[in-house]
Amino acid sequence: MDWNFPRIPAYSRLIKISSLVAFTLTWLADLSALRVSPDRFGSPTTWLPVLVTGPLIVLAVLSTFRSPVLAKRVIGVVTLSLAVTAWSLFDRPDLAWWGALETCGLLFLVIRTTAHGWRPATAAAYTTVLGAAVLALPLRTESWSTFGAGGYVLTVALAVSVAVGCAVRALEFRRERAVHDVRQAERLALARDLHDLIAHHMTGIIVQANAGLTIQATAPDKVASILRNIVLAGTETLESTRRLVYVLREDDHAALRPGDLLIELADLVSAHSAAGSDDTPAQLDVTAAARAARLSPEAELSAQRLVREALTNVRRHAPGARTTVRLDVDTAWLYVTVTNTAPSGKAAHTGGRGGFGLLGLRERVEALDGSLRAGPVPHGGWQVEAALPLAPVAGPPGDQPSPG
Template identity: 65%
Template sequence: MALLFLVILVLAQVQPTRTAALTVAALVLALLMLPLRDQSPHTFVRGTYVLTIALAVCVLLGCAIRAQEARRQRAVHDVRQAERLALARDLHDLVAHHMTGIIVQANAARTIHATAPDKVEPILDAIARAGTETLESMRRLVRVLREDNHAALRPGDLIAELGSLVLDFSRRNPESPPARLDVTAAARNTRFSPEIETSAYRVVQEALTNVHRHAPGGRASIHVDADSDWLHVTITNTTPRHRPVGPAGGHSGLGLIGLRERVQALDGTFRAGPVDGKRWRVAAGLPRHPAHETL
């Protein structure tokens, strides 16, 4: 029984596949030799038959566990890759927005250079600031992959977008208490880079989606705060009185992985887990000035 269990364990966990195969082959040989302890031919044939069936079952079970783990790892990789691509698309569109402004201001400076040279210097200062912001976005863009066939995404006001998102969530879940959005004065009066605000929106969006799928009937609250260096977003929901048999859309558990990948790509912090055994909390901290690598 110990050797049979070891066969399952080796097939399920040992890496690489070649090592697992060689180890299992040795275990199979050792198991099939066990009936030789009894020198009776009848006992040998019967024991070998029983062990062969047991080995077949264990090998199939171990391979099934190994295949399931491989599928899970591929799914996690695909989610992380998709999140990197989504972040790259967001940053690409924001860079395009900055470049359009630079071109417009440069053309304006060229037009008024002869008639109003005193107004050219402020325009050049604005171009320099826009160029710096664009370069910072491009440096962050270097760290993720991007696709060419993307759809445009125009940044909007974070607080207004969050309000619309929470209102839409409450409308789609009439059986649940209305979701609450709490934004501090510091968050209302602080402007963050567009990619930071877009990521904060994605965090709230995914968290509310998980509340709808896994905790229908629970109360959700969103708290947004900011200081001089960080934007803090916290989503808390209560557990429902009656847990659903299965979440809508099935079980995946990959949405939080994608969020963690997006937040960490911007040098932020991300935590998700139960609180007091009665609530679930998702908390993300996004830096106002993400550290970036040199090109």
Template identity: 45%
Template sequence: MDEDGFPALSPRGRRTLAALITAWLLLMGLADIWSRMPLEYMRTLPAGAWLPVLSGVAMAVVVFAPVRVRIEGRAAVAAVLSLTVTGWLAWAPEDGPGSGTLESAVLLVLLARTARTARPWAALGLCLLLGATIVAGPARSGLRYVAHWSGFSSLLLLAAVAAAGFGCHLRMLDDRRARAIIAVREGERLQLAHDLHDFVAHHVTGMVVQAQAALAIREHAPEQVEPLLRGIEKAGNETLDSMHRLVRVLREQDRGTVRPDDLLAELALLISRFGQAGHPTVRLDVSAEARAAELDPEVETTVHRLVQEALTNITRHAPGARDARVGLTASPGTLTAEVVNGPPSQGAMPPGGRSGGFGLIGLRERIEVVGGTLTTGPTPDGGWQVTGTFPVRPQRPVTAAPGLGGSPA
């Protein structure tokens, strides 16, 4: 479990867990086969001795087959199949073979999965059905031997209750994680809305000042009125664009981020502080096209946030990484921000390998709201890469471009 209380398994950990479950089920299947191998010459097996083995294999296929079937359908088919075999063997005139070990193990795994992932209206009924199916398994020895297999049924009942309880516990953690993700996304939207509000207020104030100046000079300097009006037009267009984004953010519905006055200067300061704290040296590479790009203020803030979050993840999940790089490049209409770090010295878990962290979830939400994309993943040398693409503001002919990180007046 991580610090948030959620299961924290890396992809390698998930593969290991799946391999352990597979090995356990294979052992159960081998135990079924071994218990039915004649130990003495001419020994006869009970009628249908191999039927539980075959039904166990069939149910393993039903439960784990990589097909798009909901868990409710898998649970219903497995329960009906198992109860059919149980009923046929329990009422058979000959002695039955008893329950199958593989079949019981598969049903317990299915019970836990059903309790965790089935829709609420179906989970209770299916869990009761699967529990009854598991408990009824020993009746395959024959109803007349109820005194012999009732104790084993009691043990299976305890195992079924434990499996259902484990599934319910995982379901609770899943619900808690889902609520936390929603809260993170709402927080990012509200924070971005606050940033946009500040930007709109700044522009409206500038428009009022320019309008007052135009009124003051229209009599004695009319030639200076037109540039002021063009400035008001530009500020108005940018304000409308930001208002449209603000409405979209609020419809979709504290860390206190602020817009960097100069993005490149803020990034340099952020990287400098990161290095002074004893972390790996970070190189900042900015292309000439990126320096000339114009960004909306909320995009500037989000670029800064991406670099900040990526550097924080290096501290948390890549201790001992020897180097890192922050790069800004631009192509027509797009700015790309990339943070790459080398492999950790102690095999620590990469940021995307954890299931409990919400920093990248909130960052992805914020980037998508401003019209960008976020990709993360390992590098060939074992490091980690975080890349965000952002829209670049189109050039307007009314004034010269202030450049990356410049604040419009």
């Protein structure tokens, strides 16, 4: 597991600022203790934990794009700390303290190591060596009373750090399972939708074939047009089948039929504007090219799902915001964009799936070889944009042009 701060920028900044303030105050306490020492620079073991090992271990806790992997940082930190401890056994420091900043850095690194996504045996091994470095810190003092009290306090702090790391590891495991379940559910939902659409096309093919058999003796000139329609419907069915990865049908799942996308989106926008007691105006903006475009049935269903999920998120998280649903096309792609302004009221935190709705939408859109983007826009609003293929393209997905 890597440390992923919450996606809310304010929370991320608060966590980072709080951590920096805590480490800075701890370091100032170490510097104050070093300042009152009668011979602060007499022995290297006096100032090394305050000026060298402590800051270096804190830097090892923090992650940057240039930081080594966590395993190398743990090995380096343990080696450095145990080397200073061993040196202190032969050259006792003048200060009866082993360094608060180094201690905090080691304990935070224990939390990170325990929570990391290694195998349990690997995480336990790295946590054990870090724990040994923590419990060896009181050996730097000459006082047995300080060694006993410090060992007791460090043992409790180490146990709390391991417990926190295990809790974070369990939460991350649950989050990964939830993400996997959402993706799997969305794939199965897409498979059911495609199954229903294929059944619809096959029904039409059978009806047209029976009609051709009926009129071939009385009106043979009309059989050619029926055959062309059968070829077109069969091609669309084969392309939809190519995208079907899993097939699963629940007993209580109602059959789906392709409808008019513009009518469905107009109904969704109207229902959004009429929902609730607050003022949540919304409008549908469709270009002339989008009105004349020929869409695959699975792209229509995905566009409906995207608009429905985006409008639901606006009502939940941005009450009173003005929303615009826009449809546009180019030569190969349908662009569906839902943009809302900053909310005028306080969002109601009603819980829910915790952001898994957009994750499921991304899974559905990418299954159709499309792309989805979601993020903030200037002036405090939010935008969800998806690019969907206008019609299925034969061959591998990479053969079609990328969305602009």
